[in-house]
Amino acid sequence: MIVVLVEVTPAGEVVETSLEAMTFARDLAAAGGGVPIDAVVVGQPDEALVGTLASYGARRVHALTGPAYDSFSGAAWAAGLMAVRERAGAVVVTAAGTPRGNEVLAHVAARSGVPMAANVVSFGSLSPFTVTRQVVGGAALEEMSLAQRPAVFSLAGHAVEATPAPAAGVGELVAETPEVADADLVARVVSTEEPEPDLSGTLKSARVVVGAGRGAGSAEGFDDLLELAELLDAPLGVSRVVTSLGWRPHHEQVGQTGSRISPDLYIPCGISGAIQHWAGCSSARTILAINTDPDAPMVTKATHAVIGDLHEIIPAVNAEIRRRRA
Numbered sequence: 601m602i603v604v605l606v607e608v609t610p611a612g613e614v615v616e617t618s619l620e621a622m623t624f625a626r627d628l629a630a631a632g633g634g635v636p637i638d639a640v641v642v643g644q645p646d647e648a649l650v651g652t653l654a655s656y657g658a659r660r661v662h663a664l665t666g667p668a669y670d671s672f673s674g675a676a677w678a679a680g681l682m683a684v685r686e687r688a689g690a691v692v693v694t695a696a697g698t699p700r701g702n703e704v705l706a707h708v709a710a711r712s713g714v715p716m717a718a719n720v721v722s723f724g725s726l727s728p729f730t731v732t733r734q735v736v737g738g739a740a741l742e743e744m745s746l747a748q749r750p751a752v753f754s755l756a757g758h759a760v761e762a763t764p765a766p767a768a769g770v771g772e773l774v775a776e777t778p779e780v781a782d783a784d785l786v787a788r789v790v791s792t793e794e795p796e797p798d799l800s801g802t803l804k805s806a807r808v809v810v811g812a813g814r815g816a817g818s819a820e821g822f823d824d825l826l827e828l829a830e831l832l833d834a835p836l837g838v839s840r841v842v843t844s845l846g847w848r849p850h851h852e853q854v855g856q857t858g859s860r861i862s863p864d865l866y867i868p869c870g871i872s873g874a875i876q877h878w879a880g881c882s883s884a885r886t887i888l889a890i891n892t893d894p895d896a897p898m899v900t901k902a903t904h905a906v907i908g909d910l911h912e913i914i915p916a917v918n919a920e921i922r923r924r925r926a
């Protein structure tokens with residue numbers, strides 16, 4: 601029989617590539633004379649999820665629950681998957697070739713003392729069992745023999761189309777709480793964070809950008825610069841020092857490891873003009889540098905420069921803009 605590790609989204613739906621793995625397992629099971637397929641999920645599945653897996657041919661849905669499975673751990677998930685496999689007597693263990701799928705299966709293969717084939721796209725003969733898999737990032741295909749049992753392999757994403765079975769499986773839900781050794785919980789996810797939203801679009805397309813670097817002095821030193829940006833209806837673009845120090849968010853960074861900008865006017869204030877920053881702003885049409893150092897690379901490359909303390913110059917410029925607009 602075959603066991604398939606199935607991944608579930610935070611919304612409680614089966615991941616598409618896991619449905620592909622179920623479809624592939626079904627083709628393999630059919631070639632092997634109709635051996636059963638069991639799915640393994642981590643966490644308590646609802647009825648709809650069990651129904652989906654049954655519609656893809658699952659005879660049983662083994663649900664791994666308990667504190668050891670509350671967060672992702674490649675070794676703990678592998679321990680649970682192996683416990684199910686051993687009891688069910690499965691000769692094939694498979695999953696989608698996702699980072700998690702590959703990590704868990706690598707643990708399973710190492711513990712079982714067998715090779716693992718990652719990113720399989722098709723199978724050939726059954727005896728000996730051979731598979732074709734993607735290597736070198738998908739640039740080449742390799743044929744691999746998985747003669748030992750269990751045969752452990754992951755399926756490359758979109759190698760097959762996810763298709764429900766012509767006849768649904770029983771989908772019997774089986775609660776599983778295999779024990780996990782403390783050593784298997786050493787490397788596990790302890791917290792997750794939403795990625796910072798990418799707000800750099802405005803910066804990349806702006807006609808005017810106000811730049812700010814270490815010369816701002818501190819996280820509190822941006823008030824006048826932000827006022828200037830508002831008066832000019834321009835976004836703020838900053839140097840890496842500023843984002844590294846946590847003074848401003850990363851999406852405002854200009855340079856090699858930030859945004860490339862090409863505004864009509866760039867006003868870098870307190871930015872030395874290191875090559876990595878220059879890489880992101882050199883296509884600005886006009887550069888007006890404000891810096892205390894007349895020899896700073898940004899000053900020597902700028903179209904115009906004002907030499908002086910930005911904390912004196914910027915408030916004066918803001919006041920003059922406000923006065924003229926009034």
Ligand SMILES: Cc1cc2nc3c(=O)[nH]c(=O)nc-3n(C[C@H](O)[C@H](O)[C@H](O)COP(=O)(O)OP(=O)(O)OC[C@H]3O[C@@H](n4cnc5c(N)ncnc54)[C@H](O)[C@@H]3O)c2cc1C
Binds near residue numbers: 812853857876877909
């Ligand atoms: C792999 C790599 C990638 C990198 N990628 C980037 C990147 O994408 N973007 C980037 O910006 N950097 C990048 N860097 C960092 C880069 O090398 C510089 O360290 C950084 O750009 C310097 O930032 P800064 O100009 O704000 O600070 P500094 O170099 O310290 O310059 C501060 C400037 O402010 C002036 N100044 C000080 N006080 C005042 C004041 N009161 N008024 C006016 N002027 C004042 C000083 O004269 C000086 O010119 C990268 C570095 C590496 C190694």
